[in-house]
Amino acid sequence: xxxxxxxxxxxxxxxxxxxxxxxxxxxxxxxxxxxxxxxxxxxxxxxxxxxxxxxxxxxxxxxxxxxxxxxxxxxxxxxxxxxxxxxxxxxxxxxxxxxxxxxxxxxxxxxxxxxxxxxxxxxxxxxxxxxxxxxxxxxxxxxxxxxxxxxxxxxxxxxxxxxxxxxxxxxxxxxxxxxxxxxxxxxxxxxxxxxxxxxxxxxxxxxxxxxxxxxxxxxxxxxxxxxxxxxxxxxxxxxxxxxxxxxxxxxxxxxxxxxxxxxxxxxxxxxxxxxxxxxxxxxxxxxxxxxxxxxxxxxxxxxxxxxxxxxxxxxxxxxxxxxxxxxxxxxxxxxxxxxxxxxxxxxxxxxxxxxxxx
Ligand code: NAD
Numbered sequence: 001x002x003x004x005x006x007x008x009x010x011x012x013x014x015x016x017x018x019x020x021x022x023x024x025x026x027x028x029x030x031x032x033x034x035x036x037x038x039x040x041x042x043x044x045x046x047x048x049x050x051x052x053x054x055x056x057x058x059x060x061x062x063x064x065x066x067x068x069x070x071x072x073x074x075x076x077x078x079x080x081x082x083x084x085x086x087x088x089x090x091x092x093x094x095x096x097x098x099x100x101x102x103x104x105x106x107x108x109x110x111x112x113x114x115x116x117x118x119x120x121x122x123x124x125x126x127x128x129x130x131x132x133x134x135x136x137x138x139x140x141x142x143x144x145x146x147x148x149x150x151x152x153x154x155x156x157x158x159x160x161x162x163x164x165x166x167x168x169x170x171x172x173x174x175x176x177x178x179x180x181x182x183x184x185x186x187x188x189x190x191x192x193x194x195x196x197x198x199x200x201x202x203x204x205x206x207x208x209x210x211x212x213x214x215x216x217x218x219x220x221x222x223x224x225x226x227x228x229x230x231x232x233x234x235x236x237x238x239x240x241x242x243x244x245x246x247x248x249x250x251x252x253x254x255x256x257x258x259x260x261x262x263x264x265x266x267x268x269x270x271x272x273x274x275x276x277x278x279x280x281x282x283x284x285x286x287x288x289x290x291x292x293x294x295x296x297x298x299x300x301x302x303x304x305x306x307x308x309x310x311x312x313x314x315x316x317x318x319x320x321x322x323x324x325x326x327x328x329x330x331x332x333x334x335x336x337x338x339x340x341x342x343x344x345x346x347x348x349x350x351x352x353x354x355x356x357x358x
Contacts, residue, residue, distance in 0.1 A: 001034040007067040008039045012046040013283025014293035015073025021295035021350030022302045028357050029315050045075025045089035055092030061099045069309040072278035077285040102268035102276055104175040105136040109254035114327040118259035132237045134254055135176040136247025140168045143244050162198045169205040176241035177213040185216045186238035190226045190246055262294030262335045265301035267308050275309045277301040291345035294333040296323055322356035
């Protein structure tokens with residue numbers, strides 16, 4: 001029985017719609033298992049711009065840093081699209097990730113049995129389910145390396161440097177191996193070590209680290225092959241470990257093969273148990289405030305928080321099983337509905353999950 005202090009960024013668009021359902025579900029888990037979850041609302045993105053003039057108030061960073069974890073809905077929307085770069089809502093997102101030292105991004109790509117037909121991949125390849133975890137390094141590599149312009153042989157040139165230290169590779173590799181130990185004990189490390197020095201170091205360090213995890217099977221794949229294998233035979237993957245830029249691309253590819261953006265959660269982790277948990281989708285301004293958004297990605301993000309930040313595996317599983325039960329009962333929001341579904345709105349979906357938790 002624990003007491004957990006959680007900063008909550010509902011954000012913009014459908015953010016508040018879906019986070020409200022997540023908080024109800026966590027409240028129910030608290031009652032059932034005797035935990036206390038204290039939620040503190042903080043501002044980020046468009047809502048913060050409206051209230052304070054900037055996308056990432058100091059107070060938000062302070063409260064998040066003093067919390068045990070952070071829940072986020074989504075930020076952004078057309079209202080703020082005209083703002084200059086440093087004042088855009090998305091700047092709040094990058095700012096909070098770096099202020100909180102969130103270097104490991106975990107994105108499960110899961111196809112639930114009941115939704116297998118939503119995948120664009122043929123049923124004979126996908127079978128009736130899929131469960132991959134992409135572990136992406138989030139604060140290093142080419143996005144954070146030196147960028148610049150210089151004059152070259154043919155005139156002006158631009159460059160962006162891919163740079164990884166042994167320390168950065170080790171800490172993300174550890175997250176991947178630890179995650180694999182809780183899953184099917186298989187890590188595929190994706191790199192481009194036939195061409196890049198940074199990838200050669202990546203591979204060397206990952207091999208070193210694998211010695212600490214003799215139970216985990218490690219294999220290596222070049223990124224071009226990994227992109228192909230994800231659609232050719234996605235079931236071969238358990239945990240995919242990769243750098244910032246390769247992970248950016250592969251995690252989007254992996255999420256697309258599941259066919260349902262409203263279903264996928266994510267975690268961004270710092271050292272220790274601290275993490276920020278959010279759905280992979282955006283603020284969907286087209287359906288905001290209309291009781292249309294699918295809250296499942298966000299509810300499952302709450303389950304990831306219980307597992308990764310608080311070590312509450314059983315409680316996380318109760319939420320995941322409840323979602324599975326709701327899907328098996330054919331209860332669906334519009335984005336995942338077909339002609340046989342019982343169509344519900346955001347709040348009714350949240351209630352259905354609560355009912356399934358019991
Ligand atoms: P989006 O993910 O918001 O929406 C894409 C499409 O998917 C839309 O048709 C939307 O209605 C639908 N959709 C998304 N989530 C859904 C859900 N839970 N249930 C049902 N349908 C859902 O992407 P976009 O339209 O490219 O971006 C909209 C805004 O969100 C932009 O301002 C963008 O910058 C921002 N954004 C924020 C984040 C974030 O906060 N992490 C991520 C991506 C985009």
